[in-house]
Amino acid sequence: MKKIILAIALMGVALSASAQKKGEMYVGGIIGLTGSTETMKASYGSESMSQSAPGTLTFSIAPEFGYFVADNIKVGVTAGYNLQSSAYDKEDGKWLRSNVSVGYVGPTFAYYIPLVTNLYYAPEIQAAIAFGSSAAIGEKIGVVGFIGDLKLAAFEYRPVSHFAFSLSLISLNVKTVTGKSKEEKDLKINDTVFSYNIGLNPTIGVRYYF
Secondary structure, three states, rough: HHHHHHHHHHHHHHHHHHHOOOOOOOEEEEEEEEEEEEEEEEEEEEEEEEEEEEEEEEEEEEEEEEEEEOOOOEEEEEEEEEEEEEEEEEEEEEEEEEEEEEEEEEEEEEEEEEEEOEEEEEEEEEEEEEEEEEEEOEEEEEEEEEEEEEEEEEEOOOOOEEEEEEEEEEEEEEEEOOOOOOOOOEEEEEEEEEEEEEEEEEEEEEEEEO
């Protein structure tokens, strides 16, 4: 019985020792670049043809700042920029591309639950204002909107006092944007997207504590 009580007491000491303390701060973020090339082949009898086309190119960067207002309770701010470029047609031997660029900024809130020493379960909610532009086929559209993100399976591992790694496996996301054409003043577009990520495309980030 004494051994059980001692084990429980030591576990409590370990968890409290590894708590994220009030007043701690960090800077961190995520950066990503993806791209692809598509090759299509077709044949009809003895005739055949093939064509290669560039796929979608995506670049994203999202710096963040976090501050612990109490032990294991973090508030922060995140900002980001996403660029998506896709080929849609070929003209005079050159591929025409549609480009969508969006920036965003907003607050974050997370609660840290110690699992084992230096490893935390840290569910997080984010909200942000988005703004940007879309250009394709000679048409330019300015966009503004809202982004909400709920990270249900988010973790942080802090092996040393100044560095940590974040991992998000399951998240729910909602985006709603309104676009207005810069040339056609009467053209207005409303778009709402609900999405989820379940471990197939994990998000990994690096954080520096000070």
